[in-house]
Amino acid sequence: xxxxxxxxxxxxxxxxxxxxxxxxxxxxxxxxxxxxxxxxxxxxxxxxxxxxxxxxxxxxxxxxxxxxxxxxxxxxxxxxxxxxxxxxxxxxxxxxxxxxxxxxxxxxxxxxxxxxxxxxxxxxxxxxxxxxxxxxxxxxxxxxxxxxxxxxxxxxxxxxxxxxxxxxxxxxxxxxxxxxxxxxxxxxxxxxxxxxxxxxxxxxxxxxxxxxxxxxxxxxxxxxxxxxxxxxxxxxxxxxxxx
Amino acid sequence: xxxxxxxxxxxxxxxxxxxxxxxxxxxxxxxxxxxxxxxxxxxxxxxxxxxxxxxxxxxxxxxxxxxxxxxxxxxxxxxxxxxxxxxxxxxxxxxxxxxxxxxxxxxxxxxxxxxxxxxxxxxxxxxxxxxxxxxxxxxxxxxxxxxxxxxxxxxxxxxxxxxxxxxxxxxxxxxxxxxxxxxxxxxxxxxxxxxxxxxxxxxxxxxxxxxxxxxxxxxxxxxxxxxxxxxxxxxxxxxxxxx
DNA sequence: AACAGCATTTGACTCATATCAAGAAAGCTC
DNA sequence: GAGCTTTCTTGATATGAGTCAAATGCTGTT
Numbered sequence: 001x002x003x004x005x006x007x008x009x010x011x012x013x014x015x016x017x018x019x020x021x022x023x024x025x026x027x028x029x030x031x032x033x034x035x036x037x038x039x040x041x042x043x044x045x046x047x048x049x050x051x052x053x054x055x056x057x058x059x060x061x062x063x064x065x066x067x068x069x070x071x072x073x074x075x076x077x078x079x080x081x082x083x084x085x086x087x088x089x090x091x092x093x094x095x096x097x098x099x100x101x102x103x104x105x106x107x108x109x110x111x112x113x114x115x116x117x118x119x120x121x122x123x124x125x126x127x128x129x130x131x132x133x134x135x136x137x138x139x140x141x142x143x144x145x146x147x148x149x150x151x152x153x154x155x156x157x158x159x160x161x162x163x164x165x166x167x168x169x170x171x172x173x174x175x176x177x178x179x180x181x182x183x184x185x186x187x188x189x190x191x192x193x194x195x196x197x198x199x200x201x202x203x204x205x206x207x208x209x210x211x212x213x214x215x216x217x218x219x220x221x222x223x224x225x226x227x228x229x230x231x232x233x234x235x236x237x238x239x240x241x242x243x
Numbered sequence: 244x245x246x247x248x249x250x251x252x253x254x255x256x257x258x259x260x261x262x263x264x265x266x267x268x269x270x271x272x273x274x275x276x277x278x279x280x281x282x283x284x285x286x287x288x289x290x291x292x293x294x295x296x297x298x299x300x301x302x303x304x305x306x307x308x309x310x311x312x313x314x315x316x317x318x319x320x321x322x323x324x325x326x327x328x329x330x331x332x333x334x335x336x337x338x339x340x341x342x343x344x345x346x347x348x349x350x351x352x353x354x355x356x357x358x359x360x361x362x363x364x365x366x367x368x369x370x371x372x373x374x375x376x377x378x379x380x381x382x383x384x385x386x387x388x389x390x391x392x393x394x395x396x397x398x399x400x401x402x403x404x405x406x407x408x409x410x411x412x413x414x415x416x417x418x419x420x421x422x423x424x425x426x427x428x429x430x431x432x433x434x435x436x437x438x439x440x441x442x443x444x445x446x447x448x449x450x451x452x453x454x455x456x457x458x459x460x461x462x463x464x465x466x467x468x469x470x471x472x473x474x475x476x477x478x479x480x481x482x483x484x485x486x
Numbered sequence: 487a488a489c490a491g492c493a494t495t496t497g498a499c500t501c502a503t504a505t506c507a508a509g510a511a512a513g514c515t516c
Numbered sequence: 517g518a519g520c521t522t523t524c525t526t527g528a529t530a531t532g533a534g535t536c537a538a539a540t541g542c543t544g545t546t
Contacts, residue, residue: 067387069477075390077383088376095380122365129372133331136375137338139382140320144310146389147318147437151503186524194390196504201525218512218524234312394533429494442533444495461494461542 007031011107016083017057018131021123029121033113038105039063045086045098045106052094054108055087061104062183065096066191076192078135081165085131089115101183146194149234154193155203156232159213163223179222207232250274254350259326260300261374264366272364276356281348282306288329288341288349295337297351298330304347305426308339309434319435321378324408328374332358344426389437392477397436398446399475402456406466422465450475 008014008031019030037056039045045063046052058080065078077096080086086098089111109117118124145157166180167173182189186204190197207213212232214222223229251257251274262273280299282288288306289295301323308321320339323329329341332354352360361367388400409423410416425432429447433440450456455475457465466472 065383067383069387069391071477073391075387077386090373096383122368125365125368125372129368129375130333132372132375132379136379136382139379139386140308140310140339143320143382143386143389144312144318146386148312148316185522197524198505198526199503201523202503205525234314439534440494441496441535444493445533448495 008034011059013057013059013083013107017107018085018124018128019057021127022121023123026121026123029117030109030124033109033117035108036105037108038103039100041100041102043100045100045104046094048094048097050094051092052087053111055085055089055111055114056106056108058082058084058086059105059107061100061102063098063100063104064188064191065098067096074191075194076188077139079192084135085128087111089118089128101188151193151195151199151203152206152232153234154195155189155200155207156212156229157235158189158193159207159221159223160226160229160233163221163226163229175226177222177224178226179220182219182221251277254302256300256302256326256350260350261328261367261371262300264370265364266366269364269366272360273352273367276352276360277350278352279348280351281346282343284343284345286343288343288347289337291337291340293337294335295330296354298328298332298354298357299349299351301325301327301329302348302350304343304345306341306343306347307431307434308341310339317434318437319431320382322435327378328371330354332361332371344431394436394438394442394446395449395475396477397438398432398443398450399455399472400478401432401436402450402464402466403469403472403476406464406469406472418469420465420467421469422463425462425464 008019008027011017014020019027022030036059048067060082063080063086064076065080066074066076068074078084080098086106088095118128145154149157162182163178163180164174167178172178184192186197186200189195190200193200195203204213204215208215211224212228214224216222251262251270254260257263262270265273279302291310303325306323306329307319308323309317309319311317321327323341329349331338361371388397392400405425406421406423407417410421415421427435429440429443432438433443436443438446447456447458451458454467455471457467459465
């Protein structure tokens with residue numbers, strides 16, 4: 001399990017999270033009220049509808065936001081990566097299920113104190129607005145995928161998102177040959193893309209057969225030609241929604 | 244064409260729009276820089292990718308936000324109703340096509356002055372954050388619809404959203420028998436729901452045949468039993484995303 | 487009233503993805 | 517490393533929604 005950073009200055013998400021614009025005593029105030037929580041892969045962080053008296057940021061690991069219909073059909077509505085924010089100031093209950101996909105570490109604040117600090121610190125509200133607008137853009141790109149893309153395009157889109165994110169973490173350019181690990185099971189991918197797990201598996205096999213990707217094991221993917229993958233994703237222009 | 248309100252105090256969206264929390268001289272500052280623009284039904288307000296040097300609120304009428312793939316497939320990603328905000332502070336170009344569905348009146352601000360006022364006026368940023376979070380929730384509800392609902396459920400969901408919105412405008416309860424006009428063509432409904440126009444037409448006919456709705460003309464809908472419609476929409480609990 | 491131009495409905499047929507059902511591969515546990 | 521369990525792949529088949537095509541109904545025009 002990850003060790004919690006002792007001080008915000010050492011925090012890996014210091015410059016991307018909700019605290020990014022805070023300095024000096026602004027940061028100090030957050031520092032005072034923060035606490036860390038960790039969850040193991042597979043664990044549920046919170047259930048939709050449950051009372052939620054904290055908010056927080058993902059520091060390390062990956063979590064998902066999902067919604068379900070009565071009969072069990074489920075749709076992922078958000079993928080939470082390091083620096084992403086969970087919870088909504090001013091709301092009592094969780095709107096979605098939050099589940100840890102890998103082991104995760106979260107930097108949390110009790111909701112009440114956080115809201116108080118936020119109202120005194122415009123930099124926090126400004127950053128949160130910016131992050132929320134980015135998430136809204138991502139959600140809309142995702143709506144296009146869900147509503148109009150074919151299964152093959154959906155898979156190619158997801159792979160290119162993961163490839164790009166991985167490149168940005170490693171500070172590499174997202175072109176030419178790329179290799180990365182899939183952080184999601186086939187089922188999670190299906191829930192993300194609005195497909196069944198069988199269709200996901202078949203389309204991955206098809207992309208492999210057509211030489212668009214190579215697989216080592218189930219999870220490690222090599223993309224020999226990123227441009228080819230982007231073409232398969234069907235986006236015009238760059239089309240990527242993950243920063 | 245609508246007449247522009249002369250003063251914010253007479254504005255029909257005064258208490259729901261981005262200016263909702265402003266009072267006194269805060270409102271005065273916005274008043275000074277606002278201007279009105281109107282667009283006719285069918286007109287494009289702005290194209291994705293174009294330079295956008297204003298932001299604004301829909302005062303009356305309905306507009307849509309759409310995204311398209313190169314080959315012309317299009318997906319609606321937002322439905323703009325009175326009080327909804329268009330544009331993003333801090334961004335140069337429009338991310339989506341904005342099209343007037345009915346004649347609309349917009350209350351606009353040039354981007355630069357608006358941003359300046361916003362940074363001096365926390366009430367504006369706070370309200371915009373709240374509105375953006377609401378939109379994000381709506382987008383996620385919509386993702387569940389796009390990814391996991393059947394065509395019939397999608398149509399029923401759309402009808403119940405429109406019914407609820409109509410009730411909220413007329414200050415009625417959304418139960419029992421309801422009647423309203425569809426503000427969208429079959430094609431716009433298809434773009435909203437990720438379906439083809441033919442499927443939309445067929446499912447509306449099916450709901451009519453099954454007595455879930457009645458039609459007078461193409462656009463006027465009567466719902467004899469709202470609970471029945473909600474059941475057809477397949478949401479658990481209330482499931483509605485439009486306030 | 488006749489016509490043009492849309493929006494909508496309906497029909498016949500196709501096809502992509504879901505469903506149902508085995509099996510194979512990969513990870514864990516003891 | 518044998519025996520689980522879980523994840524993933526693949527096959528056969530069904531089905532919901534798409535596609536292509538035609539007919540119907542509305543609206544506005546002259």
